[in-house]
Amino acid sequence: MSLKMRYNIDHKSPVPLHAQAEQMLRELITEEEYQNGKNIPNEVDLAKMLAISRTTLRMAINKLVFEGLLVRKKRAGTKVATGAVSSKSNNWLSFSQEMKLRGIPIKNFELHVSWETPDISLAHFFDIKQDKPVLKMKRVRGRPEEPFVVFESYFHPRVGLTLDDDFKRPLYELLEQEHSVIATLSKEEISAISASKEIAEKLRVPVGSPILFRKRFVFDQGERPIEFNVGYYKADSFVYTVESRR
Amino acid sequence: MSLKMRYNIDHKSPVPLHAQAEQMLRELITEEEYQNGKNIPNEVDLAKMLAISRTTLRMAINKLVFEGLLVRKKRAGTKVATGAVSSKSNNWLSFSQEMKLRGIPIKNFELHVSWETPDISLAHFFDIKQDKPVLKMKRVRGRPEEPFVVFESYFHPRVGLTLDDDFKRPLYELLEQEHSVIATLSKEEISAISASKEIAEKLRVPVGSPILFRKRFVFDQGERPIEFNVGYYKADSFVYTVESRR
DNA sequence: AATCTGTTTATGTACATACATATTTGATTT
DNA sequence: AAATCAAATATGTATGTACATAAACAGATT
Structure with a gap:
């Protein structure tokens, strides 16, 4: 035909x-x-x-x-094209959705949410007093059979997150839909470190193993800080891709 | 005007x-x-x-x-677009100049240049036949007292580099001024790996130490491939920073 | 003041046409 | 058999033209 x-x-x-x-x-x-x-x-x-x-x-x-x-x-x-679907710029910042796209099912191994007092540098980044508590979320995520990343996020009080929010939802969907906060700009620092005792335990690797360490500073449209996030990725489980032009 | x-x-x-x-x-x-x-x-x-x-x-x-x-x-x-990148052309891709800016003096510990036959994936990236030799440059660089990065670069035959070129000059200056090749786009992949025996030796660290591994694909204005580059950075010696907007 | 209405404007869609150029294929010559 | 050369082919570049359409604007009407 x-x-x-x-x-x-x-x-x-x-x-x-x-x-x-x-x-x-x-x-x-x-x-x-x-x-x-x-x-x-x-x-x-x-x-x-x-x-x-x-x-x-x-x-x-x-x-x-x-x-x-x-x-x-x-x-x-x-x-x-050989190699198939890439479509990069969408799914901005959404870990779970990106993994879904790659066909990797994601399991949450741990999820803790709590109020913490910020350390001096975090208070400085958020431009708040140190006695003002901030919401901290800690997650261990990965494939169903093995965790491969530990996330720690701290949220600016301004965004209005509380312990009652449903942190099982995709984070940026939660921020956008429930709190009208739109993450627009992120500054990241990536380096390699050795696994500490705590991280090694959570990721089920030997102490001293290679870890991809990422700090992320997230801002809204007005360039106001809304989140500080660190991630510890098990080596080989994650590749960070960047495209830049001059 | x-x-x-x-x-x-x-x-x-x-x-x-x-x-x-x-x-x-x-x-x-x-x-x-x-x-x-x-x-x-x-x-x-x-x-x-x-x-x-x-x-x-x-x-x-x-x-x-x-x-x-x-x-x-x-x-x-x-x-x-709101928040589109202005991407200033300062020191784009120039390792030595960036280090200079940070006040870190750079020493070349090793510098080898040779003709090599590309492996299948490199030949594919360059879109050339596998029997076509490509120029390979390998460098070990770092502070005067200790190396902290191993670079391997492969250049597309089109750029016209030969063993006679002066590889002590900043690379992108060399390409631009001597061969009229302007690097315009780079796609990078960053991950953490363990130090192999060879890398460990060159960076003077134990085998298995954390290494920040970076692959870089470099293109000219016409989006034609001109260089493939990999870098092995000693942990803690290098932080990769990215800024992205949506 | 609010609403409707037509005009203007810059992008959106669509066509026919022409020649350039890289690459393969095949024929010809060495 | 190898090298050279010419033809064929599919994409690449570029133009001129025409009308459609959404959104902003301004003016008239309620």
Whole structure:
């Protein structure tokens, strides 16, 4: 059966032709042959088949190329990228959702929430007095069979979190929906350290093992501090990726 | 001074007009007024100013929109996304200069340059045949009294580096000035690993010590790969900082 | 003051067309 | 068999044109 028969484009629909073409391509490339590296039909033919202009078709392809789903090569044609789905900039800061995307089920091994008095540097970061208590959340998370990260978060009193909040929900969803706090900016510091006795225990590794250590300072739209967070990741369980441009 | 005066586009250059326009836009939007929310000139006018077609200009804008740097809104115009990165070009990627800034004198403990045959994944990244040799540079660097990082770099044959180049010069200065290669984009992966025997020896630490491991993929303006680089940093000697916004 | 209404404006969609260029393929010559 | 060269092919670049549409704006009406 020809492509034209299976995927045809409705010129009278209110949804733009390039969007229809994009959708059709998304479906097309799920097919096994394309997943295995077969070229999609060339632009000129495909445009003809769909009865749209090459320019319009190109808009659709461009989007998928930019998303990293397709790769183009001159003369060689266009095919599905090896390595599949990346889609980076979404899921900003959401650990659980990112893990879900990667197909890794997440289990909470421990979850403690308490009021603590901040140390001097935390009080300074939050710009509050040291006698003002802050909410601390500590979590041990990982795969069902083994934990691989220890998180400690401290929240600015301003955000209004209390012990009654449901910390099993995705954190940034909780902040946004229940407290109207939108995390917008994060400054992070990443380094490698040795596992302390406590961390080693929680992550079930020998004392002194390599740990990826991450400090994170989180701010809202007004660049006001809302969270201070540290994470201890078991080596090899986590890779941090960054893209930068000049 | 008009835009046309400051940013003009060379119709006879081998670099595509849309790429030139893209570059010009990237520079333009670092300016304070645009960072503060002022619309960029509208497409019709801007195209006229740059003496390119609106279609071509649109290709450039599209790319920045996809990247999340610009947001378009009908009738309202196009402006810099709230909180988009200004990413100043200070010391981008230059290890030695950054260390200098921090007041840390740097010594090269080892420096080897050689031609190597790429492994399969490197050949794939560079998009070359495996029998094509690539230049490899290996360095051990650190404070005068102790090394703290091992670097291994592989360069795409296209950049034209040879054993005759002066690798004691800052690398990106060398690339830019002697080979007209401008590193523009880097994708990095950071993780923690244990020191192998070789790395442990070079960094003068026990085997199994924590190491901050960084892979870096470097691209030029045309997003063509130019360098693959890995770094092994002694724990506590190096902190990686990132700032990200949404 | 609030609401409706038409106008204006900048982006959004879509087409036909043309030539450039990288890469493969195959034919030709050495 | 190896090297050279030419053709074919799919993407890449670029233009000019046209009309659609959402949102902002301004003026008239309630």
